[in-house]
Amino acid sequence: MAAQRALSPSTLSVFRTGPGNFSRAAAATRFPLNHMAQAALCVALGSSVWSISVPAHAQTATEAARKNYQIPAGTLDQALSNFGRQAGVALAVSAELTAGLRSPGVSGNYAVPEALRALLAGTGLETVQEGGEYSFRKTASAAAQQHSALPAVSVTARAERSATTEGSGSYTGNVVTVGKGLLTLKEIPQSVTVVTRQRMDDQNLTSIDDVLANTTGITMYDSPMGGRYVFSRGFRVDTYQFDGVVRSFYYPQANNFTSDTDTLDRVEIVRGATGLLQGPGSPSAAINLVRKRPLAERQVQVAASVGSWNNRRVMVDATGPLNEDSSLRGRVVASYGDRDYFYDTAKRETGVLYGVLEYDFSPQTRLTAGLSIDNLRATPAFQGLPAYSNGTDLKLSRSTFLGADWNRWNGRQTAAFAELQHKFDADWSIKLTANATRETNDIKYAFALGTINPATLNGTNMYGALFDLKTENKSLDLSADGKFDLLGRRHGVSVGASVNEMTSDSTFYLSMLGVTNNVFNPTSPAEPSDAKIIGSAYRSDNSIVNMKQYGLYGVTRLSLADPLTLVLGSRMSWYDMSARDRVSGAPTQDPAKESAVLSPYGGLIYALSPQWSAYVSYSDIFQPTNAVTADGSHLAPVTGKNYEAGLKGELFDGRVNASVALFRIDQNNMSEEDLVNTCRTSTYCYVARGKVRSQGIDAELSGEVARGLQVFAGYTFNNLQYLDNTTDTQINFSSSYTPHHILRLWSDYRLPGELQAWSIGGGFNFQTASARKTGNITLEQPAYAVWSARVGYQVNRNWSLTLNVANLFDKTYYQTIGAPAWGNFYGDPRNATLALRGKF
Structure with missing residues (x-):
């Protein structure tokens, strides 16, 4: 020595x-x-x-x-x-x-x-x-x-793969759980994005909306009555998974789902129809939210941040073993946020508590159980801003608020889950997962509706809304995953069954308040009593909705030759949805029921080299819908076909993933919001647009492209065509929820040498024009780019400081284009966040 x-x-x-x-x-x-x-x-x-x-x-x-x-x-x-x-x-x-x-x-x-x-x-x-x-x-x-000229001997070692991104420091993940079992990105013949824990921290992505708004091909649409809708490849996303298990959502008036990212290890997004992985689903995308799990070593993380518009957040995350041999492990995450907005009056307060336990009965058997509680208290700004009656932009100040100071949105989501997994050997495992979720939303607000006359500058009337929403969701999923040898080759198979039942007990009332508002100098109207809104409601609903979904699924991955893999599978689905008046019990909507619907899917993957593979895939589309027409009848289920072909690369020893794909989606019975006819039984009503086609290109690069340089880049070209005309010639409108071109870029670089305590980052989100046509009037947001930047400093081995600046050049633009009378929302102006993080 x-x-x-x-x-x-x-x-x-x-x-x-x-x-x-x-x-x-x-x-x-x-x-x-x-x-x-x-x-x-x-x-x-x-x-x-x-x-x-x-x-x-x-x-x-x-x-x-x-x-x-x-x-x-x-x-x-x-x-x-x-x-x-x-x-x-x-x-x-x-x-x-x-x-x-x-x-x-x-x-x-x-x-x-x-x-x-x-x-x-x-x-x-x-x-x-x-x-x-x-x-x-x-x-x-x-x-x-x-030192030998003898031929090289190839030795393959098999070990358990992990999809966990926490602690990796990477912007990419090579293994995902959005399907059944663990699959590498190259084993999935579809476009896949992984938003890692590191990128969420670096880019200050504190909510699910933030994550999706910075993801390849995803666009966000602000609902006029709360929350945001998510769109991919021209279609609305409503397939959400938690730890790989689907959860059904139902909101009678808007997408009120909100969630912080403090409890998440990563977010996995599969674009296109997800039948290849889970059978029926939207032709848009599937979003898998993967929760943090306990670690085998003790670790405590704390974070505190302050930002523009009094944006304050604190978080504590503690994990580690709870007994001597580490067979029992636990984790607790608690966070609190309080903020105002760039527009007047509105504010938001959130609290999250998450706890999870893992217990190893043996090296082969593990039980995981957890509970999360998300609380929301807000003074919201719903409905957005109007335009002139001819469609011209009013150019109002971005601080304009047309609601009331008594607006309220009180929400709570409580979710419990349990997962029992057993590994028979290195090849075979079985998993049983149970989830139960309860969500409540108590909402009361005023909103402005009406176009502005260019001559008189009048036209906006004030309305009141009252919503009481309660939803319970239960799901059970049993799956088995394994490998087997046949004809001298090794193959894989996954089979399973799932049950999902959802009950929504909701009431809503819309009432005219009988007052106008000057949009150039708005004031808050007096608060009416709940009884007054209920008694004078011009539209209301008081119903209980039951939705049941059952499925049997199976997929096999057959190794046809060393470079060629065939993926074949199918799902059998049952769907039953009904709605009844909560007082009289009379049906409020036509029931929707589908039985034993078969959704086949398949794909071919060809390994061009150890780093690159090419693929083609096909999937049937079957998606039951709860959309109703103006007269209260359900639209027919969405059906269609999804085609995709692409290349995937795993480069620099797995530190970088790259992909490019061509896609085409042919869909029947696409629904689009009815802006002409009066809804009788719901806040929103829809019409069928017949057959539509969405096609384009997806490309993505993520990971450490050079020492210390992490990059995420995603580009999408999408063209949406209506192949059939609507049957009602009076309904003549169209929305470009997904622009033709979308480019997302973010990078972070750790400086070398004596400056290694410093890191710098930045990027932009660019998209071409978006528009919405209502009757003969078209509102358009021209192409725009929003730039952001970051500076980080590692104070010592435990503490770090970061400064994030969003919309660096203070671009003024509309995040969402609505109609002349409502629904136009500005994007955030320039804002900054200073965060202190500690890890022990």
Whole structure:
């Protein structure tokens, strides 16, 4: 050992855990030798050797102790960094020895030597124990291979993959759970985006709306009566999953779903029809919200931020083992937010509490159970702004608020879930998941409606609205996933069954308040009593809606040849929806029922090289709808076909994912909001637009494209055509919810050398024009780009500061284009957020 030279600073990175735990961003920070000595770290090996040094008297205990490790596949540097943190040991890393190597990761209970062997599987490295010290070196076969002309021997090591993005420091994920089981992005013959925990933190994406608004091909549409609708490839998204299990949503007046991202590890989005993964669904996209899970090591994270318009947030996230052998682990996340808006009067207060437990009955069987509570208290600004009667923009101040100071929106979402998973062996597993959700919304507000006469500047009348919404949702999903050998090749299969039942008990009343409002100098109308709004309502609904969905599904992945995989599957679906008056019990809508509807799907994946694959896919579309016409009848289910062909690449040892796809969607019975006829039984009514076609291109690049440089870039070209005319010639309107071109870009760079404590980031969201036609009047928002920037500073191993500035150049634009009488919403002006984060 005395003859070995010390590693130079250029080849050494230090990772440390316990009280000195710090983020990957600070991992390259140099520490004086006395700090290393305190951790009993010995660096005495050449540039081709790793060394782990711990006190000899502690080594035996470290070896014997078995801990639960959850380390995802990735670069060997990242895997060993995570291992050092979870095992509580200090590591000295030789960059020359590990350069270009990847680890399969490890999951389960292991002693230190066993965990290290699993992490090194397939890397050509091995451990050598000498007394109280581990050394790392190349295996004899790997060393001989460097000096031998013999043909290379390929060794494949199989280890459990992990989709977890927390702690990876990456803008990409190679494995997702939006389908059944774990699949790499290249195993899914559709366009997939993963928004990681790191990107959510860097870009200050604190809500689901923020995440989706910065995702490839996704556009947001502000509902005039609360919440936002999500669109992809020209169609509305209403397929949401939580940890891979679908949850049904029903709102009689708007999309009132809101959620913070503090509880999430990542968000997975599959664009296009999702029958390939889960059978029926929207031809737009499926969104999978994946919750954080307990970690095997103790960790506490805190965050506090202040920003424009009195935007304040605090968050605490604590996790770790709850017993000696780490078989029981827990996690608690609590956050609170309070903010005003760039427009007058409105404000919002949110609170989130999330708790989850994991228990390993054995290395093969795990039970997970959790509970989350989301509270919302707000003074909202609904309905948006009007325009002149000829469609000309009023050019009102962005601070204009046309509601009332007594507006209220009180909401609560309570969700409980449990998941039991058993692994029979390395190939086969079964999982049972149960979810129960209860959501309440109490909403009362005033809104302005009416176009403005250019001559008199009058025309806006004030209305009052009262909503009481209660929804309960229960789901159960049982799935099995495995691999089998047939005809000398290895194949995969997933089968399952799902049940989802939803009950919505809702009332709403719309009433004219009998007063006007000057949009150029608005005032708050007097608050009417609830009884007055109910008694003078010109439109109301008081109904209980029941929705039941059942499904059987199966998919197999057949290896036809080394480079060629065939994906075949199908789903059998049952759907039943009814609505009745909550007092009389009489039906309020025509019932909708579908039985044993078969949705086949398939795809071919061809591996062009270890890095690139090409694919084609097809999926049937079947989507029951709760949309009703003006007379109260249900529209027919949406049907159609989804085609896609593309290329996917996993580059730079998996640090970067790239994809490009051509898509075409032919859809029948597409619904579009009826802006002409008067709704009799609902706030919104729809008409069928017959057959439509959406086609275009998706392209995306995400990950570490150069050392310290994380990038996310997504581009979409989309063209939506109406292939049939509407049957009612008086209904003549169209909306471009998805512009022809959308480009999203965000990047973050960790500065090198002496400036490595600093990071800088920035990007933009660009889209071409969007428009909405009502009768003979068209409102349009021209093309625009919104730029954002970020500066981060790692104060020390525990604390970091970041400053985010959104809409850097203060672009004035409409986030949503509505109608001349309502529904036009400005995008956020320039705003800044300063955040302090700690990790211990």
